[in-house]
Amino acid sequence: MKMKHKAVPEVFEDSYRRHKGNALMTLIGFYKGYYHNFLLSVFFYVIKHSPVWVLPIATANIINYVTDKDPQAVRLILINSGILVFLLLLNIPMNYLHMHFRASAVRDVEAGLRSILVQKIQTMSILSEKDIQSGRLQSKIIRDVEAVETLSDQIFTSFMNIIINVVVALSVTVTRSRVVFFFFLLMVPLAAGLVYGFKRPIKAHNQRFRKEVEATSARVSEMVELVPVTRAHALEEEEITRMNERVTQIAEEGYQLDIIQTNFGAVSWACFQIFQVICLAFTAFLALRSVIRTGDVVLYQSYFTTIVGQVSGMLNLLPTISKGLESVRSIGEVLEVEDIEDNCGKPSIGELRGEYRFDHVTYVYPKTDKVVIEDLTLDVKEGQTVAFVGESGAGKTTIMNMLIGFMMPTDGTLFVDGKRMNEINLRSYRRFLAVVPQSTALFSGSIRDNILYGTSGVTEEKLQKVVEESGLKSVIEKLPDGLDSFVGEHGDKLSGGQKQRISIARALIRDPRVIILDEATSALDAISEREVSGALDNMSESRTTFIVAHKLATIRKADLIVVMQDGRVVERGTFDELMALKGYFHELEENIG
Numbered sequence: 001m002k003m004k005h006k007a008v009p010e011v012f013e014d015s016y017r018r019h020k021g022n023a024l025m026t027l028i029g030f031y032k033g034y035y036h037n038f039l040l041s042v043f044f045y046v047i048k049h050s051p052v053w054v055l056p057i058a059t060a061n062i063i064n065y066v067t068d069k070d071p072q073a074v075r076l077i078l079i080n081s082g083i084l085v086f087l088l089l090l091n092i093p094m095n096y097l098h099m100h101f102r103a104s105a106v107r108d109v110e111a112g113l114r115s116i117l118v119q120k121i122q123t124m125s126i127l128s129e130k131d132i133q134s135g136r137l138q139s140k141i142i143r144d145v146e147a148v149e150t151l152s153d154q155i156f157t158s159f160m161n162i163i164i165n166v167v168v169a170l171s172v173t174v175t176r177s178r179v180v181f182f183f184f185l186l187m188v189p190l191a192a193g194l195v196y197g198f199k200r201p202i203k204a205h206n207q208r209f210r211k212e213v214e215a216t217s218a219r220v221s222e223m224v225e226l227v228p229v230t231r232a233h234a235l236e237e238e239e240i241t242r243m244n245e246r247v248t249q250i251a252e253e254g255y256q257l258d259i260i261q262t263n264f265g266a267v268s269w270a271c272f273q274i275f276q277v278i279c280l281a282f283t284a285f286l287a288l289r290s291v292i293r294t295g296d297v298v299l300y301q302s303y304f305t306t307i308v309g310q311v312s313g314m315l316n317l318l319p320t321i322s323k324g325l326e327s328v329r330s331i332g333e334v335l336e337v338e339d340i341e342d343n344c345g346k347p348s349i350g351e352l353r354g355e356y357r358f359d360h361v362t363y364v365y366p367k368t369d370k371v372v373i374e375d376l377t378l379d380v381k382e383g384q385t386v387a388f389v390g391e392s393g394a395g396k397t398t399i400m401n402m403l404i405g406f407m408m409p410t411d412g413t414l415f416v417d418g419k420r421m422n423e424i425n426l427r428s429y430r431r432f433l434a435v436v437p438q439s440t441a442l443f444s445g446s447i448r449d450n451i452l453y454g455t456s457g458v459t460e461e462k463l464q465k466v467v468e469e470s471g472l473k474s475v476i477e478k479l480p481d482g483l484d485s486f487v488g489e490h491g492d493k494l495s496g497g498q499k500q501r502i503s504i505a506r507a508l509i510r511d512p513r514v515i516i517l518d519e520a521t522s523a524l525d526a527i528s529e530r531e532v533s534g535a536l537d538n539m540s541e542s543r544t545t546f547i548v549a550h551k552l553a554t555i556r557k558a559d560l561i562v563v564m565q566d567g568r569v570v571e572r573g574t575f576d577e578l579m580a581l582k583g584y585f586h587e588l589e590e591n592i593g
Helices: 010-020 023-030 033-069 073-122 125-131 134-176 178-184 188-223 227-232 237-289 294-335 398-406 428-430 447-451 459-470 473-478 496-509 525-540 576-583 584-592
Strands: 354-364 371-380 385-389 411-415 433-438 512-518 544-548 560-563 570-571
Touching: 010 073, 010 294, 023 073, 023 134, 023 294, 023 544, 033 073, 033 134, 033 294, 033 459, 073 134, 073 294, 073 428, 134 188, 134 294, 178 237, 178 294, 188 227, 188 237, 188 294, 237 294, 354 398, 371 398, 385 473, 398 512, 398 544, 433 496, 447 459, 447 496, 459 473, 459 496, 560 576, 560 584, 570 576, 570 584, 576 584
Parallel strands: 385 544, 385 560, 433 512, 512 544
Antiparallel strands: 354 371, 354 411, 560 570
């Protein structure tokens, strides 16, 4: 039998919303559609595990046949032995079926949880994603989902198996001796007391430990990114000290968790072993008084050992369950994010001309009063090149994010081709965009893979043309494997200028209708800048182009330059018009031109 992936992402979000605050019910809800798997798993478990329950009965029977000198002893011994052998052989196929139905459900939901977390990260707003550090997100996808998978195994299998074993043992006991049955029940208050005594501290320690691991994961991610900066400024010792403090804190929290779990296990084990000794003495005394048969002492001792073992196992599961439930809550932190990009039901765009209109657009950061863009009104015609300039914090990047659809105006309206930006399917809209950011994002692959990312059916001829237009040709010719040379993690084998050219080639290969250049040439040297600027000029012809530029000389050919200051437009016009005004733009040109 082969596992079929069929977990539905909506099930996870729905379960979390309906049972928010109750991690156990949330987990159970995750398995909607798989409940029959666990019923079948339990059914086959009962069959495969039956020798454990039958063996004490058969052993007691055989001892009683011998001690009572039963005339049918030989036949009865053979019958009891035959039943045991049959059940033992049946264990093999039943164990496979039990594991198949259990594992297929658990692993499918495990994959589904990781899938929805990835999907959520890809659809949540840029601001929401930045609120959760990348290291924490990695920890949730890997560590927390693994902990939920372990919890699922414990609850849906181990916990159920414990209940079945206890119920069977008590059922057999009550049918043979009510006195012994009531004696067995004496251990329940002890178990309840142990659970109550350890539950709260274990939960609290698990929560603190989880948060420390997530925080450290995020810090490690940042540390790796900053290794070149750290080394360049001889800050290795300071960084090592900071990380050692983090690692020590995790170790301390882990130690406290280990100690409380160890104490919990030791106390419960000692108490239950004492109860077993008392049980042996109690049943032996009953046999001496002829209240029970001699062979039944073995039966009751075996069943009591089973009950003690199962209840002890149930209590020992508590730390794992507590850890798993905390991981369910951790995953819920992502599932509950409501600030997502929802394109469902919105009309798709089949073509894009590239006409834009900012109609009194204002943008205020969520949960703050900080106005980033204030009352922006601007019309952009098809094929125009519009440049935004201004000092850092003027609002240029926010405008670019609104053009991409990452952010929506908090007041006013942004139109594209006469349609409201917030009413169109943004995924269909972005097919016509090419974005060249200031910091190039490359993945660990070849130059070819990075250029062709997200495209298909590109001919070698077109690829070579793009390589030449982006100024990559001279770079490619110096590499032993040419286009198939690997760039390293995040493109670390390449210079900043080379990475930026790949980013520009990636934009060119898409043949976009709208181009967004966020200081696209800032990382290039003078020679490379001239080469790439020529390619960008060619690419911008007949396409609507938006530019954020620090070097004002690079936007001389722009049809319109919008000068920003503190989120407001203070000047607008062509390069020559703005220079003639001798205003704020002229001042910028004089200072940084």
